[in-house]
Amino acid sequence: MTSSALIVVSTVAILLLIALIWALRAPRRLSRGNFDLNALEQPGRRHATYLSLIRHAASSEDLAFLAKRGYGKLQSRLHLERRKVVLLYLDQLRCDFEGLTKMARAVAALSPSVSVRQEVERTQLSFEFLVRYYAIRLAFGWGFVPMAQLSQLSQMVSQLSIEMEASMKEFGERAAMAVRTASSPLDGSDAGVV
Amino acid sequence: MQLLWLAGTVLQVAVLTLALLRRHYRTLPMFVWYIGLNIAEAFILAGVYSHFGFNSAPSFRTFWAMQMLVMVAQTLASTQLLHRALEDYPGIWELVWRVILVAIIAIIGYTWWTADGKDQWGLWAAHRGYYFTFAVAFVLCLLVIRHYSISIDPVYKVLLGGFCFYSCWNIVADTLLRSLFLQNFPGYADVWNASEMVMFFSVLVVWIVALRHPVRAAAASPTSGPTGGTYEGMSPRVNARLRELNDSLRKFFRRQAPQP
Numbered sequence: 001m002t003s004s005a006l007i008v009v010s011t012v013a014i015l016l017l018i019a020l021i022w023a024l025r026a027p028r029r030l031s032r033g034n035f036d037l038n039a040l041e042q043p044g045r046r047h048a049t050y051l052s053l054i055r056h057a058a059s060s061e062d063l064a065f066l067a068k069r070g071y072g073k074l075q076s077r078l079h080l081e082r083r084k085v086v087l088l089y090l091d092q093l094r095c096d097f098e099g100l101t102k103m104a105r106a107v108a109a110l111s112p113s114v115s116v117r118q119e120v121e122r123t124q125l126s127f128e129f130l131v132r133y134y135a136i137r138l139a140f141g142w143g144f145v146p147m148a149q150l151s152q153l154s155q156m157v158s159q160l161s162i163e164m165e166a167s168m169k170e171f172g173e174r175a176a177m178a179v180r181t182a183s184s185p186l187d188g189s190d191a192g193v194v
Numbered sequence: 195m196q197l198l199w200l201a202g203t204v205l206q207v208a209v210l211t212l213a214l215l216r217r218h219y220r221t222l223p224m225f226v227w228y229i230g231l232n233i234a235e236a237f238i239l240a241g242v243y244s245h246f247g248f249n250s251a252p253s254f255r256t257f258w259a260m261q262m263l264v265m266v267a268q269t270l271a272s273t274q275l276l277h278r279a280l281e282d283y284p285g286i287w288e289l290v291w292r293v294i295l296v297a298i299i300a301i302i303g304y305t306w307w308t309a310d311g312k313d314q315w316g317l318w319a320a321h322r323g324y325y326f327t328f329a330v331a332f333v334l335c336l337l338v339i340r341h342y343s344i345s346i347d348p349v350y351k352v353l354l355g356g357f358c359f360y361s362c363w364n365i366v367a368d369t370l371l372r373s374l375f376l377q378n379f380p381g382y383a384d385v386w387n388a389s390e391m392v393m394f395f396s397v398l399v400v401w402i403v404a405l406r407h408p409v410r411a412a413a414a415s416p417t418s419g420p421t422g423g424t425y426e427g428m429s430p431r432v433n434a435r436l437r438e439l440n441d442s443l444r445k446f447f448r449r450q451a452p453q454p
Contacts, residue, residue, distance in 0.1 A: 013366045019337060024354075110285075
């Protein structure tokens with residue numbers, strides 16, 4: 001009984017120590033001075049916008065046409081190539097999503113107040129995205145083409161992108177207001193210097 | 195055991211001296227109080243033990259009373275460390291203190307439940323519960339900081355890491371103590387004492403190495419306002435802060451769309 005308690009407690013302590021070491025390791029992207037501001041300001045064209053092309057690439061109509069014409073070799077080659085493209089698209093969606101969540105964390109870190117509810121929702125969203133991502137990959141591995149799920153995943157990235165752009169706009173407005181407030185007593189390049 | 199006690203006191207005096215020489219007391223007063231309290235505890239306990247004996251009731255009561263004070267000081271020192279580390283990130287600090295609060299409430303509940311007042315092991319359970327609370331709360335905070343890719347000063351990192359490491363070891367040592375007692379292991383208390391002291395020494399040595407360096411940002415930007423109370427005293431500081439603000443905003447807007 002006592003030795004089992006010792007084992008359990010030691011395991012918990014070791015897990016805490018592992019978490020501590022991981023937490024104390026220097027992050028790759030460091031503090032506010034090292035946040036990638038370009039990433040904050042370049043939402044750009046997300047891969048989710050290519051969904052209609054991917055849907056077309058995943059459709060079986062072209063393949064059926066080739067099969068009907070007797071181009072069996074070409075059909076299998078096209079199938080393989082298109083499969084590669086869809087998988088590449090899936091990977092890029094994940095990259096986009098990770099970039100957006102990283103940006104969201106950077107904005108949260110620089111914000112004067114962080115909403116716990118929003119952060120929890122964001123963590124849930126990340127978890128949901130990962131689950132869906134791996135489910136789609138698994139389905140591809142088994143030869144299925146889960147287009148509906150892929151559309152939902154693209155929708156998630158688009159939605160997050162829109163939310164991030166709104167957040168960035170708000171962030172910019174707040175900064176502009178701060179400039180106006182700081183420069184109101186005096187007019188000039190060194191705004192507000194006493 | 196006396197040698198261990200002497201070595202521990204010397205190391206703690208070294209930590210205190212470094213903290214004072216490097217002016218860490220300005221940014222981390224609670225940490226300095228914590229070390230000072232530890233040194234005071236060592237001397238008070240040495241006096242009580244030599245007068246009443248190691249296994250007497252007054253020694254037992256004095257030890258636990260001092261332990262309680264040291265634990266409170268440890269919590270305050272660590273919270274201040276985290277606050278200092280996150281003073282540039284008020285949003286994250288808001289998040290972090292809530293994490294500490296939730297962890298404290300959850301594990302105090304657990305400790306209350308396990309530490310039966312009539313049980314002779316009640317104090318032991320409370321002691322282990324405290325370190326469990328501390329380790330979980332502060333490791334969680336460090337994980338939150340890591341999640342937001344915030345870089346904190348190496349001095350703060352080492353001090354916080356030392357507190358967490360020592361707490362993790364205390365969880366194991368307390369469990370080991372009970373296990374050895376129940377197995378009728380001779381000198382179980384000595385094993386517990388020695389293991390705790392050796393771990394604390396290693397933490398003190400790491401702290402000495404860290405405290406040789408000044409704190410990067412906090413020393414340069416004390417949160418306390420101007421103390422002079424005169425325009426001449428305040429104006430240069432206000433100007434400096436405004437210039438900092440101007441620089442930050444210029445950097446921010448440099449990448450914005452061209453002005454009309």
